[in-house]
Amino acid sequence: MFFVSSHLIPESDHTHCLSMSICTSGFDDTYHRVHGTVPTHIPLWKAAIDDSGKDFVDIIYEKAFGEGIAKAFCSGGDQALRSKDGYVDYDNFGRLNVLDLQVQIHRLPKPVIAMVAGYAVGGGHVLHMVCDLTVAADNAVFGQTGPKVGSFDAGYGASITSRLVGPKRAREMWYMTRFYNAKEAEKMGLVNTVVPLEKLEKETVKWCREILRNSPMAIRLCKAAINAADDGHAGLQQIGGDATLLFYGTEEGNEGKDAYLERRKPDFSRFPRLP
Numbered sequence: 287m288f289f290v291s292s293h294l295i296p297e298s299d300h301t302h303c304l305s306m307s308i309c310t311s312g313f314d315d316t317y318h319r320v321h322g323t324v325p326t327h328i329p330l331w332k333a334a335i336d337d338s339g340k341d342f343v344d345i346i347y348e349k350a351f352g353e354g355i356a357k358a359f360c361s362g363g364d365q366a367l368r369s370k371d372g373y374v375d376y377d378n379f380g381r382l383n384v385l386d387l388q389v390q391i392h393r394l395p396k397p398v399i400a401m402v403a404g405y406a407v408g409g410g411h412v413l414h415m416v417c418d419l420t421v422a423a424d425n426a427v428f429g430q431t432g433p434k435v436g437s438f439d440a441g442y443g444a445s446i447t448s449r450l451v452g453p454k455r456a457r458e459m460w461y462m463t464r465f466y467n468a469k470e471a472e473k474m475g476l477v478n479t480v481v482p483l484e485k486l487e488k489e490t491v492k493w494c495r496e497i498l499r500n501s502p503m504a505i506r507l508c509k510a511a512i513n514a515a516d517d518g519h520a521g522l523q524q525i526g527g528d529a530t531l532l533f534y535g536t537e538e539g540n541e542g543k544d545a546y547l548e549r550r551k552p553d554f555s556r557f558p559r560l561p
């Protein structure tokens with residue numbers, strides 16, 4: 287189970303900087319939090335998975351929830367770092383790395399829950415939309431800003447908006463760049479639930495635990511199935527991989543492998559040919 291959240295990044299730096307709360311699959315009481323400012327140009331999933339955000343942990347967490355000020359989930363690509371070819375890296379290469387993060391969130395065979403406090407706008411709004419579920423605080427604000435600042439996300443960004451809120455509303459969001467409060471977002475189907483800010487993390491953890499009561503393989507396949515149509519061949523590959531994974535655990539699958547290793551002809555006759 288993963289959940290992605292972003293709390294207030296100190297001072298002005300709340301652009302594409304997520305403080306991430308990553309709950310590993312066990313998600314027991316020892317789940318760890320990785321809170322940190324992770325700039326656009328570092329693949330966030332990698333930072334999270336590598337635990338490389340460890341140093342930030344308490345500082346950001348305190349700033350965000352300790353002081354009761356969670357101003358932003360993510361306000362999108364840092365316009366100050368934007369260059370002619372993307373968002374510049376430490377090595378001065380422009381990149382659009384957030385696209386990779388979107389793909390990773392979609393393909394991760396576990397639910398990813400966006401825990402949104404404050405602004406989720408621009409590329410930050412796309413990030414919450416690619417997550418499986420969104421638990422929003424009552425101070426959350428949602429919207430696309432791209433066309434206002436000369437940007438757009440014509441990949442997952444535009445198409446998932448349309449899936450979630452319908453094509454008319456999606457156009458409204460992208461053409462008009464309006465902001466919507468948490469209740470409006472809930473009504474539009476952009477978020478799953480809205481809770482008071484101070485209950486945000488508790489509620490998100492509750493949702494995680496509720497999911498974790500259920501079959502991990504069933505959930506894995508539900509996620510793959512829900513994303514399959516949107517993801518085209520990559521979606522089929524994901525669900526196909528899951529089918530292979532399950533088949534390798536069967537006697538029928540192993541008969542082929544065993545026969546090969548034992549240098550004999552495989553005997554599949556005992557396996558049913560189901561209607």
Ligand SMILES: CC(C)(COP(=O)(O)OP(=O)(O)OC[C@H]1O[C@@H](n2cnc3c(N)ncnc32)[C@H](O)[C@@H]1OP(=O)(O)O)[C@@H](O)C(=O)NCCC(=O)NCCSC(=O)CCC(=O)c1ccccc1C(=O)O
Pocket residue numbers: 297298299300301302326361362363364365366373381382383384385405407408409410431432435437438439440
């Ligand atoms: C988020 C706001 C609505 C907050 O407003 P407010 O509370 O009044 O605070 P401010 O005073 O405006 O902001 C505080 C401080 O933060 C700076 N800031 C905020 N957001 C950004 C930003 N995105 N870039 C740079 N700086 C930002 C702001 O300037 C202030 O700094 P000071 O130094 O204190 O003055 C409001 O801030 C706002 O609307 N922000 C801009 C939102 C925005 O337009 N975001 C960019 C959208 S485009 C985008 O996200 C890229 C899309 C993308 O990610 C992508 C798409 C397709 C392919 C690839 C990519 C990709 O990889 O990036």
